[in-house]
Amino acid sequence: GYKGWRKRQAEMRAEGRHIGIGVCTCQERSVFSATEFWFRFDEPVAAPVTSAPESVTLKVDAMGAVTATLYSNASWGNSPETMVAQFVAEELGVKPEDVSVVYAGSNQGMPATGPGGSRFTIMVGGAVEGASQSIRAKAAKIAAHLLEANEDDLVWENGGFAVRGSPDQRKELAEIALAAHMFKHSLPEEIETGLEASHVQDHPYTTMPNPERTNLGVFYPFVGHASHVVVVEVDPETGRVEFLDYAAVHDCGTVVNPRSVGGQVIGGTVQGLGSTLYEEFLYDEDGVLRTPSFAEYLIPSALDSPTLRVGHNETPSPYTPYGIKGGGEAGRMMAPSAICAAIDDALGIRIRRLPATPERIVEMVDEANG
Numbered sequence: 001g002y003k004g005w006r007k008r009q010a011e012m013r014a015e016g017r018h019i020g021i022g023v024c025t026c027q028e029r030s031v032f033s034a035t036e037f038w039f040r041f042d043e044p045v046a047a048p049v050t051s052a053p054e055s056v057t058l059k060v061d062a063m064g065a066v067t068a069t070l071y072s073n074a075s076w077g078n079s080p081e082t083m084v085a086q087f088v089a090e091e092l093g094v095k096p097e098d099v100s101v102v103y104a105g106s107n108q109g110m111p112a113t114g115p116g117g118s119r120f121t122i123m124v125g126g127a128v129e130g131a132s133q134s135i136r137a138k139a140a141k142i143a144a145h146l147l148e149a150n151e152d153d154l155v156w157e158n159g160g161f162a163v164r165g166s167p168d169q170r171k172e173l174a175e176i177a178l179a180a181h182m183f184k185h186s187l188p189e190e191i192e193t194g195l196e197a198s199h200v201q202d203h204p205y206t207t208m209p210n211p212e213r214t215n216l217g218v219f220y221p222f223v224g225h226a227s228h229v230v231v232v233e234v235d236p237e238t239g240r241v242e243f244l245d246y247a248a249v250h251d252c253g254t255v256v257n258p259r260s261v262g263g264q265v266i267g268g269t270v271q272g273l274g275s276t277l278y279e280e281f282l283y284d285e286d287g288v289l290r291t292p293s294f295a296e297y298l299i300p301s302a303l304d305s306p307t308l309r310v311g312h313n314e315t316p317s318p319y320t321p322y323g324i325k326g327g328g329e330a331g332r333m334m335a336p337s338a339i340c341a342a343i344d345d346a347l348g349i350r351i352r353r354l355p356a357t358p359e360r361i362v363e364m365v366d367e368a369n370g
Contacts, residue, residue: 002021002023002229005021005229005231005245006021009021009231012233017233018233018234018235018236018346018347019231019232019233019244019346020231020232020233020234020341020342020343020344020345020346020347021229021230021231021341021342021345022228022229022230022231022232022337022338022339022340022341022342022343022344022345023227023228023229023338023341024227024228024334024337024338024341025225025226025227025228026225026226026330026333026334026337027223027224027225028118028223028224028225028226028252028325028326028327028329028330028333029117029118029220029221029222029223029326030117030118030119030122030220030222030223030224030252030325030326030327030328030329031117031118031119031122031123031203031204031220031221031222031320031326032052032116032117032119032219032220033050033052033203033206033217033218033219033220033221034049034050034051034052034219035048035050035206035208035209035216035217035219036117036219036220037049038209038213039209039213039216050208051111051202051203052113052119052203053111053112053113053123053200053201053202053203054071054072054111054112054113054120054123054124054126054127054200054201055070055071055110055111055112055127055198055199055200055201056068056069056070056071056084056124056127056128056131056198056199056201057069057104057110057131057196057197057198058088058092058128058131058132058135058196058197058198059194059195059196060092060135060173060177060180060195060196061177061181062177062178062180062181062182063174063177063178064094064098064172064173064174064175064177064178065098065099065100066088066092066094066098066099066100067099067100067101067102068084068085068088068099068100068101068102068128069102069103069104070084070101070102070103070104070112070124071103071104071109071110071111071112072112072113072114072115072120072124073103073114075115076115076116076328077263077264077267078115078120078121078260078264078328079257079260079263080101080115080120080121080124081101082096082257082260083120083121083124083125083256083257083260084099084101084124084128085097085099085101086256086257087124087125087128087129087132087256087322088128088132091128091129091132091133091136092132092135092136092159092173093156093157093158093159093160093173094159094173110198110200111200115328117220117326118224118326118327118328118329119326121256121324121326122204122222122320122321122324122325122326123201123203124201125256125320125321125322125324126199126201126204126320126321127199127200127201128199129199129201129321129322130199130200130201131197131198131199132197133199134197134199135195135196135197136156138180138191138195138197139161139173139176139177139180139195140154140156140161141188141191142171142176142179142180142187142191143160143161143171143176144161145187145188145191146171146175146176146179147161147163147169147170147171149163149169159172159173160172160173160175160176161176176195177195180193180194180195181193181194181195201321204222204319204320204321205218205221205222205319206218206219206221221319222253222317222319222320222325222326223325224250224251224252224253224325224326224327224330225250225251225313225315226248226249226250226251226330226331226333226334227248227249227334228246228247228248228249228269228334228335228338229245229246229247229338230243230245230246230247230306230335230338230339230341230342231243231244231245231246231342232244232339232342232343232346233346234343234346234347234361236347236361236362236365237362238358238362239357239358239359239360239361239362239365240358241277241339241343241356241358241361243306245306245309246269246306246307246308246309247308247309247310247311248265248269248308248309248310248311248331248334249310249311249312249313250265250310250311250312250313250327250330251312251313251314251315251325252312252324252325252326252327252330253314253315253316253317253320253322253323253324253325254314254316254322254323254324255312255314256322256324258312261312261327262310262312264327264328264331265308265310265327265330265331266308266310266331267331268328268329268330268331268332268333268335269308269331269332269334269335270300270305270331270335271331271332271335272331272332272333272334272335272336272339273300273304273305273306273335273339274298274299274300275332275335275336275354275355276335276336276339276340276354276355276356277300277339277355277356277357278298278299278300278304278355278357279297279298279299279355280297280298280354280355280357281297282296336354339356340354340356343356343361347361347364347365347368348368349361349364349365349368350364351364
């Protein structure tokens with residue numbers, strides 16, 4: 001823990017070693033509203049768009065298998081297929097592995113914005129929730145007919161409808177779907193063939209700017225939180241930075257998939273590590289790029305990356321589906337400040353330029369020593 005490292009730091013410094021501890025905390029805004037982009041222009045935009053929706057179509061086939069169609073085709077490593085399969089499984093009581101996730105082609109579609117701004121999991125989760133409610137509403141009418149029961153007496157549980165107080169009187173979703181697809185004329189006249197629904201999820205909570213643009217309105221309302229603590233040892237003669245420990249704790253609301261969000265935290269942190277210690281565009285006096293390939297432009301490899309200890313503190317949002325908050329960006333935002341603070345603490349300097357290459361660290365140490 002932190003207190004333990006402070007004690008070890010004092011002991012290691014007594015041995016002449018340069019140990020530093022850096023701490024950084026931040027708030028991570030998520031789920032932008034389209035009005036954010038109004039303020040990138042000095043004058044009001046000609047078409048002040050206010051929508052940034054996400055859509056999904058769910059179809060339950062005659063055998064009870066579910067297909068989810070997405071309308072945003074970009075994936076930035078946020079595991080949309082995994083998230084959607086989990087949401088559908090939660091809503092319809094099926095197994096995630098029985099959910100197929102496909103993407104609509106460019107010749108058809110529904111309103112969709114795509115990933116970015118730590119928004120996609122929240123928005124597509126709301127779309128799945130809405131479509132699932134429509135699926136269950138139609139399924140309830142079919143189940144009521146099959147069970148010869150009043151719809152108000154049915155209870156949805158474990159992927160099917162049962163008569164309240166009589167759990168043995170039950171129809172599974174697959175049975176209901178078979179009836180919907182294959183036995184139209186055995187059902188009430190108003191029930192159409194098939195079991196399919198689409199839903200457009202609009203922003204869960206936003207407000208409009210005022211005409212004078214002195215009030216920006218609410219356009220990034222859901223805030224995650226994070227804290228990174230990093231321990232480094234720095235060689236003042238060579239500028240080499242060695243990671244001794246790295247802990248990252250994030251609060252992105254309800255965690256849908258710990259492995260996926262953990263991967264985002266780790267990947268983002270390594271990106272931040274690259275910005276802090278390695279990555280730089282260099283030009284010669286004629287303006288020619290000196291780092292045109294990865295042979296010259298350095299990025300961190302797995303061997304350069306610390307072993308991260310990742311933790312999650314779940315504080316659900318009261319405004320979003322399932323209480324999810326964004327978690328896609330805090331890793332890369334936190335790492336530069338935390339690492340620089342650790343180097344500063346180790347050497348008694350103040351890093352003001354990135355990347356903090358070994359050469360620059362040695363120069364700063366020499367300047368500090370006069």
